[in-house]
Amino acid sequence: xxxxxxxxxxxxxxxxxxxxxxxxxxxxxxxxxxxxxxxxxxxxxxxxxxxxxxxxxxxxxxxxxxxxxxxxxxxxxxxxxxxxxxxxxxxxxxxxxxxxxxxxxxxxxxxxxxxxxxxxxxxxxxxxxxxxxxxxxxxxxxxxxxxxxxxxxxxxxxxxxxxxxxxxxxxxxxxxxxxxxxxxxxxxxxxxxxxxxxxxxxxxxxxxxxxxxxxxxxxxxxxxxxxxxxxxxxxxxxxxxxxxxxxxxxxxxxxxxxxxxxxxxxxxxxxxxxxxxxxxxxxxxxxxxxxxxxxxxxxxxxxxxxxxxxxxxxxxxxxxxxxxxxxxxxxxxxxxxxxxxxxxxxxx
Ligand code: TXA
Ligand code: MG
Numbered sequence: 241x242x243x244x245x246x247x248x249x250x251x252x253x254x255x256x257x258x259x260x261x262x263x264x265x266x267x268x269x270x271x272x273x274x275x276x277x278x279x280x281x282x283x284x285x286x287x288x289x290x291x292x293x294x295x296x297x298x299x300x301x302x303x304x305x306x307x308x309x310x311x312x313x314x315x316x317x318x319x320x321x322x323x324x325x326x327x328x329x330x331x332x333x334x335x336x337x338x339x340x341x342x343x344x345x346x347x348x349x350x351x352x353x354x355x356x357x358x359x360x361x362x363x364x365x366x367x368x369x370x371x372x373x374x375x376x377x378x379x380x381x382x383x384x385x386x387x388x389x390x391x392x393x394x395x396x397x398x399x400x401x402x403x404x405x406x407x408x409x410x411x412x413x414x415x416x417x418x419x420x421x422x423x424x425x426x427x428x429x430x431x432x433x434x435x436x437x438x439x440x441x442x443x444x445x446x447x448x449x450x451x452x453x454x455x456x457x458x459x460x461x462x463x464x465x466x467x468x469x470x471x472x473x474x475x476x477x478x479x480x481x482x483x484x485x486x487x488x489x490x491x492x493x494x495x496x497x498x499x500x501x502x503x504x505x506x507x508x509x510x511x512x513x514x515x516x517x518x519x520x521x522x523x524x525x526x527x528x529x530x531x532x533x534x535x536x537x538x539x540x541x542x543x544x545x546x547x548x549x550x551x552x553x554x555x556x557x558x559x560x561x562x563x564x565x566x567x568x569x570x571x572x573x574x575x576x577x578x579x580x581x582x583x584x585x586x587x588x
Contacts, residue, residue: 243409245415260378279340309388322364323348329454341443373418387425493561496522515529
């Protein structure tokens, strides 16, 4: 299949991006899958009401069919159509955080969203992205779009159209290229069907920000205890992994350097994932800095690109610095630990 690429400028208003978006929307309406930018990562969209179209997403990504998808909408009317109830707490969150990187899990109305989207669950995950191109595409297609991240399953999520192209060229009908996404990690998935809302996946909206608006929020215990089964099916899979094995180092740069030295005496090529502040500290085969510790948002936005960059090198092993698990740091550490298969080395 030939993959169309439409380059759009997402700074301009909806009207002026309309011609390219209209073409992409036409393909979505005819049951094809198209990748598009959101404020978090690129999504791979299909008509959420069309089971055949949605199955093409799973096929293109190689995604297990028991992992449900997020439905992307542009209007609250679309939400009302697909859920059977909207609790007060969800109304409050929608008012404050939509459009934005917050996905709400709500009870689904039967017979609206196609079955493969929700993978047999009685709930549906919905978000309204804060990206003009995503919103324009949803609007132009007139459809709710089921869209996971637009990567091959298990790979780091794409934050540029080039990442999508590298994974999915020839496997999908098109890519709307709106440049780099901003936030860089996926949306926060919040289950609103529990008495106290529960974070199933940390992401762009922090726990602290949620609690400021609705009070106490739980975190799915499986996120901190690997032995439990996560309530968000996708969280149980290895993910975001670069091709070389990786370990997270909790300790000083000097300690991390001793680990590098040990591997190198064994003849291994070693990569270090660090930040602007520490990049000149390390002596290793490849040293990549991913943002600044002074603003962890810069780390989030470059994290996946940096993980992918390691794949272009010949390192045998990667050591990554760790980050404080506050604010957006929670999502960063969650993704890093998954990328490292939970290999964490502590400086005693
Ligand atoms: O930022 C994002 O959320 C991006 C952009 C494209 O919007 N999308 C994204 O989708 O990250 P995906 O498919 O890569 O991750 C969706 C996560 C998975 O962990 C999945 O298991 C979970 O949301 N999920 C979807 N529906 C759910 C449901 N009904 N109940 C619990 N978890 C659900
Ligand atoms: Mg994903």
